Amino acid sequence: MTCFALLLAALFLFPIQSQGLLQYLGGPVWSVARIPLEVIASIDGGIANRWQQYVVLQGVWEENQQLRKEIEGLRGQNTQLRELATATERLTALLELKERERPTMVAARVMGRDTTNRYQVIILNKGESDGVKPNMGVITPTGVIGRIVKTTGASSVVLLVTDPNNAIAGLIQRTRDEGIVEGAQQGRLQLKYLPLLSTLRVGDRVVTSGLVGDFPRGLGIGTITYIDKQEGALFQSAELIPEVDIGRVEEVLVILASHGQSGQVAGGVDLPGKP
Amino acid sequence: MKFLSYLILVLLLVPVQMTLLPHLSVGNIKPDLGLVAAAFVGLFAGEMDGLLVGFAIGWVLSLFSAGELWLSLLTHGGVGFLAGFVVRQVSHVTSIFVGVLLLAVSLASGLLAAVTLTTLDRAQVWQMVGAIVLPQACFDGLVGAGLYWLLSQRVQMARLRTE
Numbered sequence: 292m293t294c295f296a297l298l299l300a301a302l303f304l305f306p307i308q309s310q311g312l313l314q315y316l317g318g319p320v321w322s323v324a325r326i327p328l329e330v331i332a333s334i335d336g337g338i339a340n341r342w343q344q345y346v347v348l349q350g351v352w353e354e355n356q357q358l359r360k361e362i363e364g365l366r367g368q369n370t371q372l373r374e375l376a377t378a379t380e381r382l383t384a385l386l387e388l389k390e391r392e393r394p395t396m397v398a399a400r401v402m403g404r405d406t407t408n409r410y411q412v413i414i415l416n417k418g419e420s421d422g423v424k425p426n427m428g429v430i431t432p433t434g435v436i437g438r439i440v441k442t443t444g445a446s447s448v449v450l451l452v453t454d455p456n457n458a459i460a461g462l463i464q465r466t467r468d469e470g471i472v473e474g475a476q477q478g479r480l481q482l483k484y485l486p487l488l489s490t491l492r493v494g495d496r497v498v499t500s501g502l503v504g505d506f507p508r509g510l511g512i513g514t515i516t517y518i519d520k521q522e523g524a525l526f527q528s529a530e531l532i533p534e535v536d537i538g539r540v541e542e543v544l545v546i547l548a549s550h551g552q553s554g555q556v557a558g559g560v561d562l563p564g565k566p
Numbered sequence: 567m568k569f570l571s572y573l574i575l576v577l578l579l580v581p582v583q584m585t586l587l588p589h590l591s592v593g594n595i596k597p598d599l600g601l602v603a604a605a606f607v608g609l610f611a612g613e614m615d616g617l618l619v620g621f622a623i624g625w626v627l628s629l630f631s632a633g634e635l636w637l638s639l640l641t642h643g644g645v646g647f648l649a650g651f652v653v654r655q656v657s658h659v660t661s662i663f664v665g666v667l668l669l670a671v672s673l674a675s676g677l678l679a680a681v682t683l684t685t686l687d688r689a690q691v692w693q694m695v696g697a698i699v700l701p702q703a704c705f706d707g708l709v710g711a712g713l714y715w716l717l718s719q720r721v722q723m724a725r726l727r728t729e
Contacts, residue, residue, distance in 0.1 A: 317629045324580045324626060331581035335589075403584030403630065408595050408698050409679050410632040414584065440632050450632050455690055456683065476693055 434511030434534030608649030616646025665711030
């Protein structure tokens with residue numbers, strides 16, 4: 292009872308020091324705990340893969356045909372976009388704008404999910420020894436996943452973009468209106484603080500604005516599914532469906548060093564974690 | 567021997583809670599096996615063992631979570647201690663008793679977590695209570711009661727408690 296009281300008192304009186312100490316001691320414990328975790332996670336992953344490949348095949352042929360048609364359409368669009376990209380590149384060079392640097396990234400595997408239901412979190416198998424630090428952005432080639440909130444030597448905890456405690460600066464790709472994307476219930480997102488005059492539509496894509504935080508500009512966040520514009524309100528908001536199916540993510544990329552552009556735009560101050 | 571079994575329990579809880587339980591979740595809600603395990607240690611080995619093992623479980627699980635460390639320690643250590651303390655005060659422990667104890671602790675822990683999340687507004691807190699905290703408390707209570715009932719069918723509880 293005494294040690295319980297002492298520990299709690301220490302946690303309340305010296306929260307940073309005591310939690311830091313326990314976090315430090317947690318490094319070796321993590322190394323031991325990850326052994327059974329990795330074994331069970333790989334068995335679980337193997338079973339899930341077999342299930343996906345051989346058992347759940349209903350409707351795959353129809354989906355395949357539909358996707359082939361979609362690919363044909365996208366190829367055409369891709370060609371047009373390449374042309375536009377070339378033109379943009381030329382114009383950018385003409386305007387002597389600094390070419391955007393590619394962010395340095397490290398690939399990581401998802402080992403598990405949050406031990407509680409209260410946070411939407413994934414655990415990665417890369418940590419401080421790989422250069423991963425809190426607040427770094429986590430993405431997939433499709434779009435944004437979340438940000439690192441906790442690290443140990445060989446692991447890190449990612450707070451997903453769908454968690455209500457997470458917020459990212461977003462931009463509607465078509466209208467260029469900026470807002471804040473926050474997590475909402477049932478795996479949805481909410482785009483807040485949009486100007487009332489914004490002409491957003493259902494189906495508009497929202498991407499990272501690159502102005503604040505460790506995400507480069509232009510990464511997919513989600514697609515607008517519902518617009519909330521109330522009379523008398525100062526702003527309008529929208530509900531988004533995330534770009535990435537977060538429940539099925541297996542591998543991710545952690546942005547170790549983002550481009551220099553965003554730090555400069557945000558008032559010329561070097562943001563933490565910027566090169 | 568006791569220490570080794572506790573160590574194995576703590577180390578096995580992590581992968582089970584993180585990788586296997588999501589498959590058994592109902593409406594995206596999974597039970598907190600750490601809470602159940604700490605309560606069981608308290609029930610069968612006394613409040614001191616319950617407290618210390620609860621602390622260990624809370625600490626290790628918090629390494630794999632975005633949650634607050636103090637809350638995890640308080641909840642898991644607290645339930646272990648409480649279970650050990652309460653079991654000495656009652657003559658006969660039933661599965662319903664275990665279920666209600668776990669439900670109450672889980673509910674208290676969830677409410678505390680929801681209230682301390684400063685990033686959420688009031689509506690979001692209530693939404694979290696309705697969608698996550700309450701169902702999880704019920705789930706924890708049910709799992710605890712079910713496990714205790716299963717154990718009581720197999721083992722003589724009084725003998726287990728005196729060992």
